[in-house]
Amino acid sequence: MRNRALISILASLGAIVAATGALAAGEKHVSVQVVDQRGMPIRDAVVEIERPATSTGAFSFPWRNAMAQRNLAFTPGTLIVPRGSVVAFPNLDTVRHSIYSFSRAARFKFDLYGRDQSRTQRFDVSGTVALGCNIHDQMRGYVRVVNTPFAAKTDQNGIARVEGLGGGSYRVTIWHPQLRAPNNEQSEMLSAPASGQPVRAAVILR
Template identity: 65%
Template sequence: MSLAVPAAHLLASNTRDARIQIVDERGMPVRDAVVEIMPAGGAGSPVRFPWRAAMGQKDLQFVPGTLVVAKGATVAFPNLDRVRHSIYSFSKIARFEIDLYGRDQTRTQRFDTTGAAALGCNIHDDMRGYVRVVDTPFAGKTNGNGIVDITGLPGGTASITVWHPRLRAPANETSQTVSIGNGLSRKYKVRLR
């Protein structure tokens, strides 16, 4: 399980923004890959994201399937289905069980350790979801084109980590050191299971 050598190029621009594209071995975009950029000088102030830390259950699925949250975030789990759900994680970073609860009810869970937590439902075995806990404000997940845009990066050296639940690598993630310069545009080719 390994990351192939970056497939493309590093382009400088006048802004300190990053556009990262993740593709598989065939060059097809990889949706919901989490990209984290940690500047060499650290993240700075406490990490906050503009999106709500919520993972709903709707149509017997976790929505969104992958959620990116800051270390220490409390995630809401609203049940938007007509059936009851029970949520669990046996992941190293978060071991918990939330007992059965019904429609229009919400339960919460705090995530204090960085990494990935795989979620399941004790009642519906096919339900899978993921919470990726990060300690950098420079993080996001790829869209349907395999692209994530991250803005406001400081220049200099940084570490880029790519995580996806099907990435063939230890802990389903890979990291690389890059130079941000005035901006970053990069395509990564990854191997998936």
């Protein structure tokens, strides 16, 4: 009986260790902090890590492929979507909007549509799609179309947490509408620690 009890305990401990290991593996991530030329954190910069050769197949992000118009602004102001995505543009304002883009990655225009109506657009080319409204000149929005599942936006501390990767050396692309570089983006190799602590990347803003 004692042997059976001991075997049962050891099996339970093994299951706990395996579950803990699986949890830890599922929590691995790479964090990148983006700062400007003064060392100040940059919010809403897009951080993309080149997809490893071992990562294949379709992917999606945990947020919705949607950009609303609310309070005369695009919400969110920057949206990251996989290439080939269909994005919804619901109007949550009491006024009508007409959305357009002259970007190389996508050229389109939605005629005026009102509250609680929506339009959709498919994005088949990777890159940045800058959006505007023909009625409200102050409205600016950006859809960043990516080829990698390893992408995220920076928070108020300038930190983007990219899930699913452990420590290592990666080619990282950073995009921001005010970044002073061709296509408002810069790429570099960064070495991320296995601890998940942020690795810093400095960019120059206009």
